[in-house]
Amino acid sequence: MERAAESPSIIETPDGSRTAFNARFGEAYGSRHGAQTQARHVFVEGTETHRHPAPRVLEIGFGLGVNFRATLADTAARGVPLQYVAYEFDPAPVGWLREVSKNEPGAEHPAWQAALAQWPNGPVEVRAENVHLTVHVADVLNADLPQNWATALYLDGFSPSRNPEVWTPQFVSRLAGTLAPGGILGTYSAAGHVRRSLEAAGLTVERRPGAPGKRECLRAVR
Numbered sequence: 001m002e003r004a005a006e007s008p009s010i011i012e013t014p015d016g017s018r019t020a021f022n023a024r025f026g027e028a029y030g031s032r033h034g035a036q037t038q039a040r041h042v043f044v045e046g047t048e049t050h051r052h053p054a055p056r057v058l059e060i061g062f063g064l065g066v067n068f069r070a071t072l073a074d075t076a077a078r079g080v081p082l083q084y085v086a087y088e089f090d091p092a093p094v095g096w097l098r099e100v101s102k103n104e105p106g107a108e109h110p111a112w113q114a115a116l117a118q119w120p121n122g123p124v125e126v127r128a129e130n131v132h133l134t135v136h137v138a139d140v141l142n143a144d145l146p147q148n149w150a151t152a153l154y155l156d157g158f159s160p161s162r163n164p165e166v167w168t169p170q171f172v173s174r175l176a177g178t179l180a181p182g183g184i185l186g187t188y189s190a191a192g193h194v195r196r197s198l199e200a201a202g203l204t205v206e207r208r209p210g211a212p213g214k215r216e217c218l219r220a221v222r
Contacts, residue, residue: 010099014212018100020064024090025158029063031188033213036104038188039070041211046186046219047152050074054081058150058178060166061157062088062135064097065115069106072131076109081130085150087140091120141165145178153179155187160194169197176201179222190216 009021011028017036019028031038049055049071059067068084075082097116101107110128115135118124122137136143153175157166165171167189176198179185187194190207195218198205203220210217 010096017066017104018102019066020092020096020100022090022092022158025162027158027162029092030066031211031213034211035066035100036070038211039067042188042217043067043152043154043156043186044070044074046208046217047154047184049152050078052080052151054083055151056083056149056180057085057152057154058146059084059086059154059156060140060175061155062086063156064092064100065112066100066104067154067156068115068133069101069104069109069112071106072109072111073105075130076106079130082132084131084133085146086133086135087143088120088122088135088137089139091122091137094119141171145174147177148180150178151180151183153183153185155185155189160189160191167191167194167197169200172197173201176203176220176222179203181222183222185220185222186217187220188214188217190214190218194218 011019013035015034015037019030019035021028044050106112111126111131114126114128115124124135126133157163160167195205198220205220207216208219
């Protein structure tokens, strides 16, 4: 497993952060134009989690943990508690998680180190300092999702063309129900059918400037 950290699948992105290529879906886990920048812009700031006094985050597609670590670094710096629930159907090798997180924000936090120690024997359940992390190694399409709970929802599955199941109107409607009133969904996708699905689910949708490499991304508020 550790040898996977040296895999050619690891990609260094222009902002100095790393991602990796998933052969199953034929895509990188995070933006090749800046994985850490995308995590911060689209998800942490896009959902206003960086301003929330006690975020409760639901993530669809934990991937390499980049969004979690970006969120963790923010809440740790502000001294606020974090509850984070994620679903991951196809866990990446732990060596990839270690390599991608090396010298990155949040990498030395006890919650991240504890998650690595458990990975990928799901569910991963971590309580460390002010953080409660749960990663369900399961198909989110069949999961019992929390209702009216999330202050932020990170919709970060592989692209609609590669992983269409998590972008359908039916599943997006289920996701809308996980948001607490005032909760915000953030996603890197700005596809028209994704926007229409979010609107059909009763969310107020806003186009935002995208992270590097993307003209736009979406934010949707309950």
